[in-house]
Amino acid sequence: MTRWAVNGYLVIFFAYMFLPLIFMIVAAFNEPGIPQAIPFKGLTFHWFGELFDNAQIWAAVVNSLIIGAGVVALAITLGLSGALLLTRLKTRGRTLLYGILVSPLLTPGIILGISTLVFWNNLGVPGGLVLAILAQATFISAYCMLLFMARLQRFDHDLEEAALDLGASHRQVFWKITLPFLRPTIFTAAVLAFLQSFENFNTTVFAIGGETTLTIQLASMARLSLTPEVNALAVIFIILTVIAAVAIEVKRRAEKAQEERRIEAAKRADAELAAGLEGRLNGPEALQPQAAQ
Structure with missing residues (x-):
């Protein structure tokens, strides 16, 4: 049953x-x-031809890619900085600072978009792609920070202290020890930030001004005249997603196989070393049968 x-x-x-x-x-x-x-x-295949002839959709796709790239760069930088600060901060204000940094996650996207527009307009920055990047990064960087903090919980800070004791500078410690440890999380955070940016609507629609993104363009088409061009675009995205997933899985399995070969080689080297040491400890009599073989 x-x-x-x-x-x-x-x-x-x-x-x-x-x-x-x-x-x-x-x-x-x-x-x-x-x-x-x-x-x-x-x-x-008519709708694929209509899709490729639709300049508005492709302009929106380009804008979404530009915004996504900008958000990834900004969110990774801010998120990593916040995570490093919070994991190293030992004062009582750590909890308060943590609450402030993650608060954008609890704020409605409409509020973030409007407040970003009002604040930066007062500083002379008009609505557009730059403002959309800034608006999205306010909450996406918090996602990245949480990912980095989870990774840093398993980091052995004694490695950094040992490197500093041996004469390494803080920059060398970061580039040679901390950053390699965080590299898998950087990739994960970058993918998450890009996807969050690409599908965002509430925050972007208030900050982007006269420009448009793919999400905004599709919402406009859904209200006015939705055609199978949207389905054709979705098919292309599905194909690209499957290709990316297969490529990542192939790369992961190749790295796993390489790591297994490295471990096996290390085990063989250890076994040969142990056999050599045992032969030396037992004397020449134990080495003669090995030489005969």
């Missing part, structure tokens, strides 16, 4: 996850001018 319940749950779960994607993909190749998978009236 339990097995049937688990299997039924898995079927419902995967249907809930993947059926909308399947219908969306089918609609991208269906002839009608509105997104629909049923009834299927004929296979066509």
Whole structure:
């Protein structure tokens, strides 16, 4: 009974996850001018051609990529700085500072967008891509900071102290010890920051001024005239996502295999060294059979 319940749950779960994607993909190749998978009236690639001819969508995609790259650079820098500060701060104000730094996560995106626009407009910065980057980075950097703090909880600070005792500068310690330890988290935080930026709507719509991003463009199309071009774009994104996931998995397995080979080589070297030491301790008589072999 339990097995049937688990299997039924898995079927419902995967249907809930993947059926909308399947219908969306089918609609991208269906002839009608509105997104629909049923009834299927004929296979066509017309909507992909319409998509590639739509200059507004591709301009929005470019803007989203520019904003995403800017947010990654800013959020990684701010998040890493905040994490290093909080993990090394031992005063009573650490809890208060932590609450201040993570507070943007609890603030509605609309409030962040409006407050960013008002503040930077008073300083002469108009709405646009730069302001959108600043607005998004206010809360995305907090996500990155939490990731870095979780990683730094497992960091052995004695390594830094030993390097400093041996004459290394603080810059050398950071680049040679701390940063290599944080490298996997930097990649994870960068991916998270980019995805958060790419799909953001509430904060961006108030800060971007007369420009537009892909999310804003799709929202406008959904209100006015939604066509299967959107489905065609989604198919392209799905393909790119699958390619990226496969590439990352292949890279991960290659690194794992390389690490296993390194461990095996180290074990063989240790075994050979132990055998050599044992032969020397037992004297020349023990080495003669080995030489004969």
